[in-house]
Amino acid sequence: MTRNTPEFERLAAELRGLRARTGLSLAALGTGSAYSKSSWERYLNGKSLPPWPAVRALCRLADEPEPRIRALWELAEQAWSGRAAVALPPRPPLPEALPGPTAGPGPADPAATDPTPGRTPGRTPLRWRVAAGPAALAAAVALPLLALVAWFAHQWLAVQGRNLDSHPETAITAFRVGCHGSACEGRDPTAMLCGVQPMTLAQFRTTDAAGLEIRYNPQCGAAWTRVWDTRAGDEITMTAPGQPTRSTRVPNAQAADAFLYTPMVAVGRGTPLRACVVPPSAAPPQCFTVSAP
Template identity: 30%
Template sequence: MASELLALKKASGLSFAQLSQKTHYAKSSWERWVNGKQFPPRHAVESLAGLCGTPSAQLLDLWDRAQAEREAGAEEAQGAEQASDEGGAPDAGAEPDAGAEPETGDAPPRGRRPRFLWIAAVLGVVLVAGGSLAAYLTLGAAGDASSPRPSASVKVAGPQTGCKGTACEGRDPKKMNCGSDAVTVRTGSIPKDLVIELRYSRACQAAWGRISFAEIGATVVVNNSDGAAQADVVHYDRDVYSPLIAAPDDGSVWVCAALPKDKARSCTGRFIPSQED
């Protein structure tokens, strides 16, 4: 992603200061994104493509794939951490296997003869079972070759989520696993840095709002055409996401954001799943 941004910047002939003047983003933000120090927001990538007169579809597709990989990596890391927390240490007080005694002289070590007998018994069961299976298959093939056999069907299951539609109202998208298939479907911004994103999960049939590069006290509100709304406020750091809201196929959802003590709000466009999903 960074190499593509660097190539576009060089092609444009613009400095970081000039990029800042022509977009809603600060000079320092452009320097971090182009040099690969920080992953850029989708809207910034689209803005740079527009400045260079380059079709944005391919670049935005690259951004979507990179974002999906980042989210998948975060989920794998979280799963590994949980597995590490749940795993137990081996029992240091366990007694050694009797079959592991060292051999002395010419006599066979004690404890091994039962193990050999057990292995022999298992092999005998396997051979008998194999012979029975071969006989069954032979008789079945000779009995009725024309009889239809059931065909196996394979269904690809979607991601397992904790809620769907209106049942998701007010719930955390991460805890409900709605981020497993989520995509950013609409974006907006508030000069200079604040980025607004509308996130949508088809598996959950729900959406939420997210703001980045904000400041403490900034708000994000996600709305739908049924009149429902969910909001959250940046309490620390520079980003926050709202709870979930239902995203009906034929309804619309959108996100608005506002800076502290600022009554004016900036909103994304509306997203209708049945028209674009």
Template identity: 35%
Template sequence: MTGSTVGGQLAEELQEIRERSGLSLAALASRTPYSKSSWERYLNGKKPVPRQAVDALCALTGTSAGRLLALWELADAEWSGRARPVSAPKEPQVPDRPAPSPAPPTAAARAGVRWWTVAAAVAGVTAACLAVLAFVGGSPDEQARTATEPPVRNHGCRADTCEGKSAVAMGCGAAGMITTLATHTASDGRRLELRHAKLCHAVWVRATGLMPGDRVELSLPAGRTQSVTAEGSLDAGRYLATPMASGDSRTSTRICLDVPDRHPECFTG
């Protein structure tokens, strides 16, 4: 994997982000679910980087993840082979021999034979692919994603050590690790979800539909609070999450949505 590939370009950009942040590989390992040696391989392009690792690095450094995740999608296609062009099957060579007819076939006739040969071959390959997909289930994208991006299980914190940290950066928000304990949709469509990661013994709130200036606060026993505020146009409409707080599905929680020029809207989890 080199810098001339999409995967190499992604690795170089992630390395630049790490260097600008001043984070060492050891610091990354201590604050994410990935080891120091794994980060070294990811950032030097020796190994495909998981999507969750891109999320984690962006969360730790305050970098907008949108462009890098788009680049990751292209790199993922490259790593899994989905970006390779499909070449047409080679036309079999026919040995030279005298033609029985007085006149050779025309150029149009030869082109027609080649077209039908290629079309038949492509149709056969397509049918075979569809048969395999019907047997194993899922699209090529879904199968490749499943094979290359398994759920993160080596979470980076637990209970009190998760307090105030990002669920994404610590690997607590990966696929298959989250339970939504409660949801609330405001009258204007803003949506709040109380989320729980059992392996991390932590809870947090994920919000969607926020506008600049909106603030979401999670309150827990002993006066503990975590909050997130939509800062600008880039935050509008996208997922935002509070930092985590130590807790489980039985923890008493109160979630409040504070919209400018309106009374706070609260509910209990």
């Protein structure tokens, strides 16, 4: 059963965009994740809510940082499950009116100090009514206010999503990258959000069929190497003139199929970049060059 809420449709649209970025068919997407082709057909067409591990797998395949998609998934999951609806609590009854002064026993009368014999059946003692009055009034004000704040936050997120849809060119500037230029030296491109919509300057295949891309983000003023289909023990490097060589090593066979990234190097306009795959054996490294725009 589908639930065509704005949050759910927004998530499905984002997932379709990520799948288009990967260039993978549904069958290949199923092969690259733990979910079947038919499952991905339902997820991408908004027929069912994907579990978070499936969304995370697609983010990995599309080289998409997880935080933004995670926020969209949580909103969609709340709308799907019905937990997003905020019900205002019923207004609590007003505190019972205090009785006016009446003639009664004086302070010396035992009935005035012992509330049990002189208490009207079913009536709360006066001291409890006086104490409960402010607490009930505070709850009556605070709970609807919290619900109103949650509603405004929800609407703001929805508006932000529509703005990015109608103005795709602002999608990148909606993120604040974590570094620029020399501050990016040796940093992780994903952690610094430089991996959000980067430029792929060149793509290559090694003689062993490993994939290699030289990537660059002008907002960060930095470049890095991304590889996949490598072999355990391969060393991946990125070099720019005047900067230290940045490298990463494929730790094991399980990591060889996934995307791996070198740390970043700071670059300027026209900087020549050199990316290499250095095998663990005595075979010569395979290197590729390109210039930053």
